[in-house]
Amino acid sequence: MTEITRSHTGQRMSQIVTHGETIYLAGQVGTAGASVTQQTLDCLEKIDALLAEAGSDKTRILQCVIWLADMGDFAEMNAVWDAWVPEGHAPARACGEAKLATPDYKVEFIVIAAKA
Template sequence: MTEITRHHTGQRMSQIVTHNGTVYLAGQVGNPGDSVADQTRTCLEKVETLLAEAGSDATRILQCVIWLADMADFAEMNSVWDAWVPEGHAPARACGEAKLATPEYKVELIVTAAQG
């Protein structure tokens, strides 16, 4: 049986779960009230930190699901994403509109990556 490892675990969720060489991150959000671009940057910084802790990095991202509070912010979010994603390593990605935990959150990223 392959072990499941959890990091930064609370009652509701773990920030990192690893299983069978795959890293699953909880949804990452920015600072409430910041611009979409700044929230996206903060999300990506958190993703980098958590992936490093799990033995992975941005070149190993398999999939990213992005939720925006308003699809009108798609271009602003993409301007930050496009500058960040390593060339030649774009993951499978989806982006949709959803109500987030609070109205001050404008973007949330959910990442799955390979270890190694």
Template sequence: MSTITRMHGGPRMSQIVTHNGTIYLAGQVGNATDDVAAQTQTCLDKIDALLAEAGSDKTRILQTVIWLADMSDFAAMNDVWDAWVPEGHTPARACGEAKLATPDYRVEFTVIAAQS
């Protein structure tokens, strides 16, 4: 049986789960008082740190799912995303609109990546 490793776990979820060389990150949100661009950058910074801790980086992202509280923020979020994602390493991606945990959250990212 292969090992499942859970990091930064609490009663509801773990921030990182690894299994068979694949990394699953919990949804990442920014600071609720920030605009969507700043929230996006905070999310991506968190993703960088969590992937590094799990033995990977953004060039190894397989899939990203992005939830926006309002699709009118799509362009502003993409401006930050496009500057962050490495050319030639764009993952499979989906983006949709959803109510997030609080009305002040504008964006949330989930990531699946391969370990290095």
């Protein structure tokens, strides 16, 4: 049986769940009320740190689901995303519009990655 490891676990969720060689991250949000650019930067910084803790990095991301509070922010978010993703390492990705936990959140990232 493949072991499941959970890190930064609370009552509602774990920030990192590892099953075998696969890493699942909880949805990451940025500083509430900040611009889409800043919130995206915050999210990607958290993703970098969590993946490093789990033994991986952004070149090993398999899938990313991105939720935007307003699809009108798509280009602004993508400007940050495109600069962050290493060339040749773009994961499978989906992006949609959704109401987030609070109106102050503009973007949320959910990542699945392989261990390095």
